[in-house]
Amino acid sequence: MSAENRALRWGLLSLFVAALCVVRFLRTFLDELVKLRIKADVSLLAARMSQLKPLAWKTPALFAYGIVTLLLVGATIVGLLVIGVRDALRDDG
Amino acid sequence: MKRHLDLVLVVLVVSISILRGLFWIGVYPALKIADEPSHFDDIQYRAEHALRAPRAGDKVINPVLSPTASRELSTLWAATQHLWQAGFTTRRHAVPEERTLRDMASDPGSRVTNGQSSAIVYPGFAYTVATIPYLLFSRASVLVRVLAVRVASLAWGTLFAVCTFFAVRWTARDRSLALVGALFAIFQPLAAQQTVAVNNDAAVIALCALLFVGQLALLRRPADTPSRGWLILLGCVTALALDTKPQAWALVPGTMLLVLRALLASGRRRSTQVALAVGVASFIVMRVLVHLICDRMAPGIAAASVVAHPSIGPLGFAKFLWDLDDKFIDYLFSTGWGSFCWLDVHLSSAWQDDLHSAALVLWIACGIAAAIAWLFPDTRRFWDPGPVAFSFFTAATGFMVILFAEYYARTYFLAVRAVQGRALLVVLPAATAFFATVLGTIVPARLRTLLAAIVAIGIVLLAAGSLVTVVAYEYVG
Numbered sequence: 001m002s003a004e005n006r007a008l009r010w011g012l013l014s015l016f017v018a019a020l021c022v023v024r025f026l027r028t029f030l031d032e033l034v035k036l037r038i039k040a041d042v043s044l045l046a047a048r049m050s051q052l053k054p055l056a057w058k059t060p061a062l063f064a065y066g067i068v069t070l071l072l073v074g075a076t077i078v079g080l081l082v083i084g085v086r087d088a089l090r091d092d093g
Numbered sequence: 094m095k096r097h098l099d100l101v102l103v104v105l106v107v108s109i110s111i112l113r114g115l116f117w118i119g120v121y122p123a124l125k126i127a128d129e130p131s132h133f134d135d136i137q138y139r140a141e142h143a144l145r146a147p148r149a150g151d152k153v154i155n156p157v158l159s160p161t162a163s164r165e166l167s168t169l170w171a172a173t174q175h176l177w178q179a180g181f182t183t184r185r186h187a188v189p190e191e192r193t194l195r196d197m198a199s200d201p202g203s204r205v206t207n208g209q210s211s212a213i214v215y216p217g218f219a220y221t222v223a224t225i226p227y228l229l230f231s232r233a234s235v236l237v238r239v240l241a242v243r244v245a246s247l248a249w250g251t252l253f254a255v256c257t258f259f260a261v262r263w264t265a266r267d268r269s270l271a272l273v274g275a276l277f278a279i280f281q282p283l284a285a286q287q288t289v290a291v292n293n294d295a296a297v298i299a300l301c302a303l304l305f306v307g308q309l310a311l312l313r314r315p316a317d318t319p320s321r322g323w324l325i326l327l328g329c330v331t332a333l334a335l336d337t338k339p340q341a342w343a344l345v346p347g348t349m350l351l352v353l354r355a356l357l358a359s360g361r362r363r364s365t366q367v368a369l370a371v372g373v374a375s376f377i378v379m380r381v382l383v384h385l386i387c388d389r390m391a392p393g394i395a396a397a398s399v400v401a402h403p404s405i406g407p408l409g410f411a412k413f414l415w416d417l418d419d420k421f422i423d424y425l426f427s428t429g430w431g432s433f434c435w436l437d438v439h440l441s442s443a444w445q446d447d448l449h450s451a452a453l454v455l456w457i458a459c460g461i462a463a464a465i466a467w468l469f470p471d472t473r474r475f476w477d478p479g480p481v482a483f484s485f486f487t488a489a490t491g492f493m494v495i496l497f498a499e500y501y502a503r504t505y506f507l508a509v510r511a512v513q514g515r516a517l518l519v520v521l522p523a524a525t526a527f528f529a530t531v532l533g534t535i536v537p538a539r540l541r542t543l544l545a546a547i548v549a550i551g552i553v554l555l556a557a558g559s560l561v562t563v564v565a566y567e568y569v570g
Contacts, residue, residue: 004537007537008537008539008540010535010536011535011536011537011539011540012540014458014535014536014540014544015536015540015543015544015547017454018454018544018547018548018551019547021447021450021451021454021551022547022548022550022551022554024447024450025447025451025551025554025555025558026554028441028443028444028447028558029554029555029557029558029561031443032441032443032558032561032562032565033561035565036561036564036565036569039565039569040565040568040569043184044181044184045564045568045569046186047181047183047184047185047186048176048181048568049119049120049564049568050186050187051176051181051183051185051186051187051188051191052122052123052169052172052173052176052188052190052191052236053119053123053236053240054233054234054236054237054240056240057115057118057119057240058186058187059186061119062116062119062120065112065115065116065119066116068112069109069112069113069116072105072108072109072112073109073113073276073553076105076109076272076276076549077546077549077550077553080269080272080273080542080545080546080549081543081546083269083542084269084540084541084542084543084544084545084546085543087538087539087540087541087542087543088539088540088543090539
């Protein structure tokens with residue numbers, strides 16, 4: 001086996017371990033989200049989060065910041081994934 | 094074109110940082126992040142009465158909210174304590190307390206404070222700067238002024254993220270890793286909280302990040318021809334950071350190392366000596382200037398900060414390190430990752446377990462990366478040895494400075510756990526640069542961006558988890 005192939009195998013193993021860590025994070029996050037969803041009424045939560053806040057942070061402005069952040073971060077991660085997969089599949093030969 | 098790409102990434106980092114911060118600012122209830130009332134009291138004193146620090150009285154200072162704080166701040170504190178968990182009784186989006194606070198804003202008497210809050214022990218640069226957003230909204234409700242000061246902290250936080258981007262970029266020379274490094278600075282749960290709070294932490298971590306980037310810039314140049322511009326920047330930023338919070342001392346050994354390197358490399362070259370003298374002079378001038386504008390150190394506090402305890406020394410510190418228990422390291426770890434809202438709520442034990450697992454994987458990766466660097470020294474590297482070693486040195490020095498602060502507190506004040514893990518945020522860019530290099534080393538170049546994407550997903554999930562923890566605690570209970 002060439003040195004490059006060996007490095008690629010080790011690299012894939014490292015990616016797999018990193019992905020396992022992320023899956024664990026995802027599971028914990030979903031668990032906590034489900035717990036919150038069971039306990040909370042969303043419209044009540046939105047009202048509570050608005051109280052004692054200036055106008056610029058009352059719902060829906062607050063949720064607008066959250067959604068735009070999510071979209072921007074999501075697009076960044078998707079961009080990284082697309083470039084990452086393209087790089088991984090490129091033929092160096 | 095490639096330089097242009099860096100600029101695009103910086104704009105992306107700035108955009109994400111600001112939007113994320115605006116969201117986080119709204120999620121945390123006013124004054125509920127640790128010590129916000131006392132920091133705001135100090136800022137209010139400077140904005141309403143004098144730019145310099147209040148004179149310390151002889152009474153014991155209340156660590157939460159001074160009984161002599163302004164009426165409007167006390168009213169807001171009472172309201173935010175009441176509107177919490179089961180305290181919410183209505184589905185309306187506004188509460189009567191908002192009108193009360195708005196009415197109070199037009200009464201100058203409701204703003205009077207003598208500034209006797211626990212923040213009085215800190216140097217004042219960050220507080221004096223924070224009077225700018227305060228004064229911009231001086232006629233608005235105290236609620237608006239509190240959140241305006243939080244936005245100023247967000248500006249510091251954005252500087253912190255941009256500096257972390259360059260710290261990784263100049264260490265690992267990989268754009269995807271630099272982007273993930275910046276995302277880590279934005280979303281690390283405690284950094285995300287501290288950079289949207291009324292405090293002096295946001296300023297000190299941003300100034301220390303800028304200091305570290307300045308040090309790296311100096312390191313990238315030949316040792317015998319240090320840049321005069323960067324030296325002046327280092328001098329000024331060091332002075333400002335030291336006048337913000339004591340943990341800025343963690344970055345000082347790095348600067349001294351670089352100065353020593355320049356002196357050894359240049360011999361007696363006059364131009365180098367002049368450049369170093371200019372750097373030192375800029376530090377002294379800025380230190381004196383900022384002290385005159387922002388500080389009025391009370392004699393008692395000044396004495397406490399300079400008088401050394403007879404039992405404090407290298408041997409005592411070595412013994413402290415030898416006797417250090419795992420519980421304190423665990424405490425630093427947990428308070429460095431997720432102690433929110435006045436330390437009453439932490440990331441759950443499930444998150445802590447996940448973080449411990451990820452940390453273990455990272456340490457194993459460090460071992461593998463070190464083995465690769467040692468066994469295959471001729472491999473084409475994507476990282477520069479100098480900046481990587483310097484990043485490790487800075488991160489390790491920061492950790493030792495924090496441990497020394499705990500040792501000092503235990504010996505001098507007989508206080509245990511006086512230092513929290515969030516103090517380590519001042520060396521987060523250095524640690525990020527080092528660990529990003531490690532992660533990049535264990536995979537071949539073609540898999541590096543994919544690894545960066547996977548790590549980015551993990552960072553964002555952790556941040557989202559921390560936010561769910563805060564929302565569940567504050568608004569649901």
